[in-house]
Amino acid sequence: xxxxxxxxxxxxxxxxxxxxxxxxxxxxxxxxxxxxxxxxxxxxxxxxxxxxxxxxxxxxxxxxxxxxxxxxxxxxxxxxxxxxxxxxxxxxxxxxxxxxxxxxxxxxxxxxxxxx
Amino acid sequence: xxxxxxxxxxxxxxxxxxxxxxxxxxxxxxxxxxxxxxxxxxxxxxxxxxxxxxxxxxxxxxxxxxxxxxxxxxxxxxxxxxxxxxxxxxxxxxxxxxxxxxxxxxxxxxxxx
Numbered sequence: 001x002x003x004x005x006x007x008x009x010x011x012x013x014x015x016x017x018x019x020x021x022x023x024x025x026x027x028x029x030x031x032x033x034x035x036x037x038x039x040x041x042x043x044x045x046x047x048x049x050x051x052x053x054x055x056x057x058x059x060x061x062x063x064x065x066x067x068x069x070x071x072x073x074x075x076x077x078x079x080x081x082x083x084x085x086x087x088x089x090x091x092x093x094x095x096x097x098x099x100x101x102x103x104x105x106x107x108x109x110x111x112x113x114x115x116x
Numbered sequence: 117x118x119x120x121x122x123x124x125x126x127x128x129x130x131x132x133x134x135x136x137x138x139x140x141x142x143x144x145x146x147x148x149x150x151x152x153x154x155x156x157x158x159x160x161x162x163x164x165x166x167x168x169x170x171x172x173x174x175x176x177x178x179x180x181x182x183x184x185x186x187x188x189x190x191x192x193x194x195x196x197x198x199x200x201x202x203x204x205x206x207x208x209x210x211x212x213x214x215x216x217x218x219x220x221x222x223x224x225x226x227x228x229x
Binding site for chain 1 (some may be wrong): 120122147149151157158159160161164171172174207209211215217218219220221222223
Protein backbone atom coordinates (compact mmCIF):
# COMPACT_ATOMS: atom_id res chain seq x y z
CA UNK A 1 0.00 0.00 0.00
CA UNK A 2 2.06 2.92 -1.33
CA UNK A 3 -0.01 5.85 -0.10
CA UNK A 4 3.10 7.93 0.60
CA UNK A 5 6.09 7.66 -1.70
CA UNK A 6 9.59 9.02 -1.61
CA UNK A 7 11.06 8.07 -4.94
CA UNK A 8 14.64 9.09 -4.24
CA UNK A 9 16.33 6.69 -1.83
CA UNK A 10 19.34 8.96 -1.55
CA UNK A 11 20.53 12.50 -2.27
CA UNK A 12 24.01 14.02 -2.09
CA UNK A 13 24.47 17.79 -1.77
CA UNK A 14 27.42 20.12 -1.19
CA UNK A 15 27.55 22.05 2.06
CA UNK A 16 25.95 25.48 1.69
CA UNK A 17 23.76 24.46 -1.24
CA UNK A 18 20.04 23.72 -1.23
CA UNK A 19 18.71 20.23 -0.47
CA UNK A 20 15.31 19.40 -1.96
CA UNK A 21 13.57 16.26 -0.78
CA UNK A 22 10.38 15.16 -2.48
CA UNK A 23 7.31 13.20 -1.45
CA UNK A 24 4.15 12.16 -3.30
CA UNK A 25 0.90 10.87 -1.87
CA UNK A 26 -2.18 9.24 -3.32
CA UNK A 27 -4.85 9.55 -0.64
CA UNK A 28 -6.81 12.78 -1.12
CA UNK A 29 -8.10 12.51 2.46
CA UNK A 30 -4.66 13.36 3.86
CA UNK A 31 -4.75 16.85 5.33
CA UNK A 32 -1.65 17.06 7.51
CA UNK A 33 1.90 16.37 6.41
CA UNK A 34 5.10 16.12 8.40
CA UNK A 35 8.81 15.69 7.84
CA UNK A 36 10.93 13.72 10.27
CA UNK A 37 14.68 13.32 10.40
CA UNK A 38 16.25 10.11 11.63
CA UNK A 39 19.79 9.28 12.67
CA UNK A 40 20.89 5.64 13.06
CA UNK A 41 19.88 4.09 16.40
CA UNK A 42 17.53 6.99 17.17
CA UNK A 43 13.81 7.55 16.69
CA UNK A 44 12.35 9.92 14.11
CA UNK A 45 12.71 13.56 15.16
CA UNK A 46 9.98 15.98 14.12
CA UNK A 47 11.21 18.74 11.81
CA UNK A 48 8.33 20.63 10.28
CA UNK A 49 4.69 20.14 9.32
CA UNK A 50 2.09 21.66 7.05
CA UNK A 51 -1.68 21.62 7.04
CA UNK A 52 -3.55 21.20 3.77
CA UNK A 53 -4.98 24.71 4.10
CA UNK A 54 -1.50 26.12 3.48
CA UNK A 55 0.93 25.75 0.61
CA UNK A 56 4.10 26.75 2.45
CA UNK A 57 5.51 26.62 5.95
CA UNK A 58 8.91 27.89 7.00
CA UNK A 59 11.02 27.28 10.08
CA UNK A 60 14.55 28.62 9.92
CA UNK A 61 16.51 26.75 7.26
CA UNK A 62 13.61 24.38 6.60
CA UNK A 63 10.68 25.10 4.29
CA UNK A 64 7.94 22.68 3.30
CA UNK A 65 5.90 23.26 0.14
CA UNK A 66 2.58 21.55 -0.53
CA UNK A 67 1.00 21.23 -3.97
CA UNK A 68 -2.41 19.67 -3.33
CA UNK A 69 -3.44 19.42 -6.97
CA UNK A 70 -0.30 17.39 -7.71
CA UNK A 71 -0.45 15.55 -4.36
CA UNK A 72 3.18 16.50 -3.87
CA UNK A 73 5.22 18.02 -1.09
CA UNK A 74 8.84 18.96 -0.80
CA UNK A 75 11.27 19.90 1.94
CA UNK A 76 13.89 22.54 1.20
CA UNK A 77 16.94 22.89 3.41
CA UNK A 78 18.94 26.08 2.83
CA UNK A 79 21.84 26.23 3.42
CA UNK A 80 22.60 22.53 3.87
CA UNK A 81 25.05 21.61 6.62
CA UNK A 82 26.98 18.36 7.22
CA UNK A 83 24.92 17.84 10.42
CA UNK A 84 21.82 17.58 8.23
CA UNK A 85 23.06 14.23 6.94
CA UNK A 86 20.37 11.73 7.98
CA UNK A 87 17.36 9.84 6.65
CA UNK A 88 14.36 12.10 6.03
CA UNK A 89 10.86 10.66 6.23
CA UNK A 90 7.72 12.22 4.85
CA UNK A 91 4.53 11.29 6.74
CA UNK A 92 0.85 12.06 6.25
CA UNK A 93 -2.34 11.76 8.21
CA UNK A 94 -6.06 12.30 7.76
CA UNK A 95 -6.80 14.09 10.97
CA UNK A 96 -10.54 14.16 10.95
CA UNK A 97 -11.24 10.69 9.68
CA UNK A 98 -11.79 7.79 12.05
CA UNK A 99 -11.96 9.74 15.27
CA UNK A 100 -8.93 10.58 17.39
CA UNK A 101 -6.36 8.44 15.63
CA UNK A 102 -4.22 10.75 13.48
CA UNK A 103 -2.11 7.73 12.59
CA UNK A 104 0.86 8.57 10.43
CA UNK A 105 1.52 6.92 7.09
CA UNK A 106 5.23 7.08 6.32
CA UNK A 107 7.25 7.13 3.12
CA UNK A 108 10.31 4.93 2.70
CA UNK A 109 12.75 7.73 3.47
CA UNK A 110 15.53 9.56 1.63
CA UNK A 111 19.11 9.38 2.84
CA UNK A 112 20.61 12.86 2.61
CA UNK A 113 24.40 13.20 2.57
CA UNK A 114 25.76 16.74 2.85
CA UNK A 115 29.37 16.84 1.69
CA UNK A 116 31.72 19.34 3.39
CA UNK B 117 13.05 19.50 26.13
CA UNK B 118 10.63 16.74 27.17
CA UNK B 119 11.05 13.47 25.33
CA UNK B 120 9.53 10.04 24.90
CA UNK B 121 11.65 7.34 26.54
CA UNK B 122 11.60 3.65 25.69
CA UNK B 123 13.04 0.65 27.48
CA UNK B 124 14.80 -1.61 26.88
CA UNK B 125 16.82 -0.37 23.91
CA UNK B 126 17.35 -3.97 22.77
CA UNK B 127 15.35 -7.07 23.69
CA UNK B 128 16.33 -10.58 22.65
CA UNK B 129 13.64 -13.23 23.16
CA UNK B 130 13.05 -16.83 22.20
CA UNK B 131 10.21 -17.49 19.77
CA UNK B 132 6.96 -18.21 21.58
CA UNK B 133 7.88 -16.14 24.64
CA UNK B 134 5.99 -13.10 25.83
CA UNK B 135 7.65 -9.70 25.62
CA UNK B 136 6.68 -6.32 27.07
CA UNK B 137 8.04 -3.13 25.58
CA UNK B 138 7.83 -0.05 27.74
CA UNK B 139 7.38 3.62 26.96
CA UNK B 140 7.09 6.79 29.01
CA UNK B 141 5.31 9.37 26.84
CA UNK B 142 5.72 13.12 27.25
CA UNK B 143 3.90 13.97 30.46
CA UNK B 144 1.08 16.25 29.25
CA UNK B 145 0.37 14.24 26.10
CA UNK B 146 -2.94 12.46 25.69
CA UNK B 147 -2.55 10.42 22.50
CA UNK B 148 -0.23 7.44 22.34
CA UNK B 149 0.97 5.27 19.49
CA UNK B 150 3.08 2.26 18.64
CA UNK B 151 4.80 1.86 15.28
CA UNK B 152 7.28 -0.68 14.03
CA UNK B 153 9.95 -0.77 11.37
CA UNK B 154 11.13 -4.10 10.01
CA UNK B 155 14.70 -3.85 8.72
CA UNK B 156 14.75 -2.23 5.29
CA UNK B 157 11.03 -1.44 5.31
CA UNK B 158 8.77 1.50 6.11
CA UNK B 159 7.73 2.66 9.55
CA UNK B 160 4.26 1.10 10.00
CA UNK B 161 1.43 2.09 12.31
CA UNK B 162 0.37 -0.55 14.84
CA UNK B 163 -2.05 1.03 17.28
CA UNK B 164 -3.29 4.29 18.73
CA UNK B 165 -4.56 4.80 22.28
CA UNK B 166 -6.60 7.62 23.74
CA UNK B 167 -8.71 8.02 26.86
CA UNK B 168 -7.65 4.59 28.12
CA UNK B 169 -8.77 2.68 25.09
CA UNK B 170 -7.58 1.68 21.64
CA UNK B 171 -8.82 4.17 19.05
CA UNK B 172 -7.48 2.37 16.00
CA UNK B 173 -5.36 -0.68 15.23
CA UNK B 174 -3.79 -1.95 12.05
CA UNK B 175 -4.06 -5.43 10.52
CA UNK B 176 -0.67 -6.23 12.07
CA UNK B 177 -2.08 -5.70 15.57
CA UNK B 178 -3.73 -9.09 15.98
CA UNK B 179 -4.79 -10.98 19.12
CA UNK B 180 -1.16 -11.57 20.08
CA UNK B 181 -0.69 -7.84 20.70
CA UNK B 182 -2.07 -5.72 23.51
CA UNK B 183 -1.43 -2.26 24.92
CA UNK B 184 -1.90 -0.86 28.36
CA UNK B 185 -1.41 2.36 30.29
CA UNK B 186 -1.19 0.82 33.73
CA UNK B 187 -0.29 3.78 35.93
CA UNK B 188 -0.80 7.10 34.16
CA UNK B 189 2.81 7.41 33.05
CA UNK B 190 3.86 4.18 31.33
CA UNK B 191 2.46 2.91 28.06
CA UNK B 192 3.27 -0.71 27.25
CA UNK B 193 3.09 -2.99 24.23
CA UNK B 194 2.82 -6.70 24.97
CA UNK B 195 3.35 -9.46 22.44
CA UNK B 196 1.94 -12.64 23.93
CA UNK B 197 3.69 -15.33 21.88
CA UNK B 198 6.42 -13.89 19.72
CA UNK B 199 7.14 -15.04 16.18
CA UNK B 200 10.28 -14.66 14.11
CA UNK B 201 8.53 -12.04 11.96
CA UNK B 202 7.99 -9.84 15.02
CA UNK B 203 11.68 -8.94 14.88
CA UNK B 204 11.75 -5.17 14.24
CA UNK B 205 12.35 -1.75 15.77
CA UNK B 206 9.32 -0.72 17.80
CA UNK B 207 8.72 3.00 18.23
CA UNK B 208 6.44 4.62 20.76
CA UNK B 209 5.05 8.09 20.02
CA UNK B 210 2.86 10.60 21.79
CA UNK B 211 1.24 13.90 21.00
CA UNK B 212 -0.67 16.67 22.72
CA UNK B 213 -4.07 18.14 21.98
CA UNK B 214 -5.00 19.84 18.74
CA UNK B 215 -2.72 20.30 15.79
CA UNK B 216 0.39 18.82 17.37
CA UNK B 217 2.96 16.52 15.77
CA UNK B 218 3.75 13.11 17.17
CA UNK B 219 7.05 12.81 19.04
CA UNK B 220 8.90 9.53 18.94
CA UNK B 221 11.12 7.62 21.31
CA UNK B 222 14.42 6.08 20.20
CA UNK B 223 12.83 2.66 19.84
CA UNK B 224 13.32 -0.87 21.13
CA UNK B 225 15.08 -3.30 18.85
CA UNK B 226 13.27 -6.64 19.28
CA UNK B 227 15.16 -9.71 18.11
CA UNK B 228 13.30 -13.02 18.10
CA UNK B 229 15.48 -16.14 18.00
